[in-house]
Amino acid sequence: MSTTLILIQVLNGLQLGVILFLIAAGLTLVFGVMGFINLAHGVQYMVGAYLAYWGYGVTGSFVLALLMALPLALVMGLILEFLIFRHLYDRDHLSQVLATFGVILFLNQLAKVVFGPASLSVPPPAFLDFSFTLVDGLLYPAYRIAVIVAGLLVAFVLWLVITRTRIGMLIRAGATNPDMVSALGVNVRLLFMVVFGFGAMLAGFAGVMAAPIFSVEPGMGDNLLIVAFVVIIIGGAGSIRGAFVAALLVGLVDTLGRTLVTDGLRLVMDASAANQIGPAIASMLIYVLMALVLFWRPEGLFAARAAR
């Protein structure tokens, strides 16, 4: 195991981490503030990626596609909130699961009908279409670095909004005690709608950023949604800070695990056995991590409802 390979894996892990963070940020607020289980949040990520594909096809420019996709993803989130989700806030979690599962089926199929079942690709913007030389002979695409930087920037802005603005204060208060916030005269419904819309937009942003890296296909958000749930459970529901730390942790553990576990096992057993069970153990790592966190700290690492 060379250090350059580890460096590349760390960068890949960070890149997965920031994409997970963008998805988990909205999910953790919706879950923490409203107690709402939104399985359809992964679909918002897919919508973002398809909007990027469509926008790129129309304008021929990735940046214009991004600028078009963001407000459309926001509108999409608001429409879903208005039509379906707002009627489910007072209902039990399982009704929410049933309804949002229906949304997943519908939108995944709609994507298949409109864009076809094949996986599509979006080229990265021209000004980022080059590679850095990490060390001699090893290149790393500039676009992937840009994704990490953009993700960290969004995380910073989100941190400013949450900790330094009035709306952020209301969101934090809502995550801690929504009934009290409502009793103090804040329009909680409006607050919910704002949180929901921007959560959807962040997931859409993640989808746009991911479009040039992963393939754009129906159902692309489903597996990431489960991992995003792992992130918010590890981080603590309702905590943006928790989601950030946990997203990077999960991204790094998952990516580094895939190379390090097999190599590590080779030290204690023969190579073929290590190659056989290594990938399975690597895939399990994030779930083992979540189970451990749930066992020792059921409220997550940065619980919003507990004292900070």
Added chain:
Amino acid sequence: MSGAPQATAAAAGRPRSALLVAGVIFAVLALVPFIAEVAGGAYLTSLAVRAMILAIVAISLDLLMGHGGLVSFGHSAFVAIGAYCAGIMLTEGIYEIAVILPVAIGAAALFALASGAVCLRTSGVSFIMITLAFGQMVYFALGSLAQYGADDGLTLWSAPDALGTKWLASKTGVYVTVLIALIGAWALVHRITGSRFGRVLRAARQNPARVASMGYSVFRYRLTAYAIAAMIAAVAGVLWAVHASFVSPSLGSWQRSGDLIVMVVLGGMATRNGALIGALFFIVIEEVLSSITHDWRLIFGPLLILIALYARGGLVGLLDRIQGDRT
């Protein structure tokens, strides 16, 4: 999870008509092979077997979700464990179902006791996620069994012997066995939920602290329920392996667990026939809609949303209300 009390009231309210509904469903299922002779053929019976096996799993999950208040997002792992026990033993030359079935049930019970002891220290959404974690671990572990097909799954070349006979090698034998297993699972879960054990389980769902203060160990009751549900699911897994002659890790994927939760909620939790109706409806509506249009999910998705929004208590709740309006 506040919708449950009304559901229990509905279950207690109409026991006789519920029995009648179940009887009609089982009678129709018993007639399917004869209907298939006229129209539908092997495809129809195969569809019915699939629906019945899923119904067995859904009924076992309802014991946890509806009665225990324990929403397991990893229940399909026990189906996969059962199926793989059968698959591995058949591959290794152990053909007797009287050996395979106890081993599969025992393996599922052991895993349920070990993982349940950890999972049941959490509750609510944490329980959902930790059962998902264990389910995923099983899923990835099965995918690493290189000598048994790894991710591609394992094709079974021979059917098991049933006490030395070739009963399970015939389509009719499998059909009758699965139907009997379904009726058995239905009756068993209703015996359990109607017993003192079931009442303690439901009481613990509503108020665990009060049940504990009455001297019951909530943890032990829940763990027992968790193991029972796992064992029933493992039986379904064995039946699946026999029916499909193929097992793969995807039997235990989280999507399958999610489908099962949807089936139970769709039918109506903690009702006599909710899980049964939910599972059969799920499969039948999928077939009917996909015969109308290739893009049947465009109809099924909104249908689920409408049921979630307007049919509290699921399909059984809807039926009860229609019945209530008439009288």
